[in-house]
Amino acid sequence: MSRPMRIGVLALQGAFREHRRALERCGVEVVEIRRPLDTGDREYKGLITLDGIVLPGGESTTMGKLLTDWELLDALRACGRIGMPLFGTCAGLILLCKEIEGAGGTLLDQPRIGLLNARVRRNAFGRQLDSFETSLTVKGVASDVEAVFIRAPLIMSTEECVEILSEIETSEGLFPIAVRQKNLLGASFHPELTDDIRFHRMFLSMCEEWRERKI
Secondary structure: OOOOOEEEEEOOOOOHHHHHHHHHHOOOEEEEEOOOOOOOOOOOOOHHHOOEEEEOOOOHHHHHHHHHHOOOHHHHHHHHHOOOOEEEEOHHHHHHEEEEEOOOOOEOOOOOOOOEEEEEEOOOOOOHHHOEEEEEEEOOOEEEEEEEEOOOOEEEEEOOOOEEEEEEEEOOEEEEEEEEEOOEEEEOOOHHHOOOOHHHHHHHHHHHHHHHHHO
């Protein structure tokens, strides 16, 4: 009998508990990541034992610094490079992206995984008071996905290898807010803050494919 699927959730800050609950509702085992799982594993820090990893919201600069301090940033990048599914929401999306810009469009130099070939703008929708909820069509998920935006980032541009799953109309035009690049999945919003677990199920289908390839 095969073991249950094991999904890691980065638990440094943000809505990691909500992600955990959503994943457990999907019937998988969840491992909260705060430190390396195996300090003897120089490349992957034990993360390779997982079937996928969720990067939740929070403050991307702080999260990047903590990941660097605990030698997890390179390990996450190594996992992503060999095909392990990584799912970033809000700040987690920012960590995945190759380029990060501030509100004025200036490129920022901050720690990141940087595997997602996209440029993202931090806090693109303004302050927390400007947060909102809406229903979205997300390719591969549903036409009525509940989405919560809290100081959300916006994907400003993508390369051809990035599949756009959902877009939103802003005062500057139409921009992606959910994307996939092979084993990388990113969303500007917080699916974990709703009762809708379909987005998580999509991620888990990616993890199942990866798991079968590993075996």
